[in-house]
Amino acid sequence: MCGSNDYLGLSTDPRVTAAAAEAASQYGAGCTGSRLLNGNLDLHEELERELADFFGKEAALLLTTGYQANLGAIGGLCGPADTVYVDKEAHASLIDAARLSRAKLQWFHHNDTEDLAAKLAQHSGPGGKLVAVDGVYSMEGDLCPLPELLDVCDRFDATLLLDDAHGAGVLAAGRGTAEHFGLTDRVPLITLTFSKAFGSIGGVVLGDEDVVEYLRHHSRSLLFSASASPANTAAALASLRIVRDEPWRCEAVLKKADHMRSELLALGYRTGEPGTPVVSLDTQDEIHTLLGWRRLMDTGVYVNAVLPPAASPRLRTSYTAVQTEEQLDRALAGFALARDVLGPVLTRGA
Template identity: 65%
Template sequence: MDIVGRCASFTRSHQAKSLGLYPFYAAFSGRGPGAACTVGGQDVIVCGSGDYLGLATDPRVTEAAAEAARRYGTGPSGSRLLNGNLDLHERLEDELAQFFGKPAALVFATGYQAGLGAVAGLCRTGDHVLVDQEAHASLVDAARLSRAKVHWFPHNDTDRLAAELKALPGNGGRMVVVDGVYSMRGDLCPLPDLVRVCHEHRATLVVDDAHGAGVLAGGHGTCARYGLTDDVPVISLAFSKAFASVGGAVLGDRTVIEYLRHYARPLVFSAGASPANTAAALQALRIVRDEPWRGRAALDNARHMRHALSALGYRVPHGDTPLVPVDIGDELRTAIAWKLLLDRGVHVNAVMPPAAPACLRASFCASHTREQLDAVTTAFADIREPLAALALPETGLAASHTSHLRLPGAGEPAETWLAGIRHLLP
């Protein structure tokens, strides 16, 4: 089968759409007060956004973006290496470095590019990169593109990491790559142990703090939460979460940043961040610095919802981040729960393999009001009974890392569960 022709064999998304159970690519058409949005003409409370501090619609941020577009135009019109470097980029880099307590910073057009640039830009043939098995996809791709030998270690297992490092040959550089806050489970990396292991085995530690920066430790992120910012050589982050924009940055020593300015291919061979995105991130950073209560409010709201959902009987792991995963069961049950909640005016993210085992990944922001949180709790309470009433076959539907939204095969009794789904989900 030719490469283009085999795309026609992908039918799972069409199956899910025909059942009203396709949870991806919802088209949002507006934002209301707090964490309210409009999707498909319906007003919903969004509980899956990365806008942790509620700054994406803050007038100070939107006006900064608009003013930058008026002054600089809509784009930089080139690579930063040549003609697309703006004084605005450098101003943001200076303030990022100062706020996060690192000597220098380098701004990229996306958070994905920042992680890619840091890992692939620093490593070369003969090096070894050890990656946590649940690290973000950008870090996985970065390791694969780095030309280094890639090794995987079990999630947050520093004993196994130490054993892997000890077994490596003596030649070649060593890099360990982790998330500060893992985007699917919402758990923190064991940073003190990681720092110790990397120090013992002379490995460079890279922490991607996309979900911790701006929220934890007064906004200073995961490394600051542990008091270990000086002990982490390279930190990457994204602007698409707490910083209400699009883009990313790498933080480190001046020698590291100067090297990446010339060897990070996502920077050298891509246009720089747009003026509007850069100005929005800069203004958001200043608000984070001046209003640290926003991160605490997001964490307080997440704690409140962890307690509320656990009290309803949902399986919710412990944590102290804005991310609250809710284990519903397999892919089909997760998709049904997503639809039942959407019908009740609550939008959460349905996570499916291979990104992660199936779950509802909720996140809570500083902008969620207590009334909105109560409404979300009520919606989760309302769907408990209809979910329990669905006699869905467990066999063959369990989460796997090889398929998206697996529907029952030809040999499974489809009529029973299909009738139940259609009864609940018109």
């Protein structure tokens, strides 16, 4: 499995599955209502407190999915008078959130702070300015230039929202992209999901207490959706505690991903930047992407075949803290066999 987002291997950890089973037994299979009405549990509030403490923010707001966390944050804070500036490679949930908020949507080039500054300089009117980026981009595996982004936001009085779905639980002993750069105090809003490193499902908005409290009463995706199930909530809480107590998992997944990146380069593949669990492999076009994916499947190696409109054609691979050396060697053998169908754009001298 080289296509999972279960970066720390926690979705099948016995402590996590036991916590989920116990919560389902105690509270039932679901909450059958929104948190505002009848779906709020002490378990939800306990997870919020521990998330805020772990990530170094004043408060946390738990939502049912990571997608809903972005919709709740942007939709709750922005309106028709505002402008949301979105990185062109940002996750679809940030784009949809901007559109649903009815704010003006303004793109800027991927990780291009000069283009962002130029767009912000053209802003006019009384409305607010929100900049929405990923911490680790899920398709390419590259980091956002967080220090430069914050400097631009400060210069133009804009608020930054950092979606750290693929950085939280992995970078900086699990504390994510903001902590990786030592800038947690400067990032006003952080969203993340439990469906990656935390092995469950759910989402959270982290920020100042007054902002989170405002969102608790103005986020439509929170107010009009059933709350996270007891099992998913307990699983996320158990995973959070494991991340806190076992930082070796974060180090292990990065080490294994960088090992695979190095070995894939040696095989002739073009890969992205080091330092994240995502290793993206260039492909020539859609047909070669599918041919390569099929060849890898035939050798027993699963990767993600990425096609437009999700992103440009590529094979997205990712790795976990609990994969063995033998498993990684088996995957590399599959990648070696797949080179003949992938074409010259993917491989050099193959």
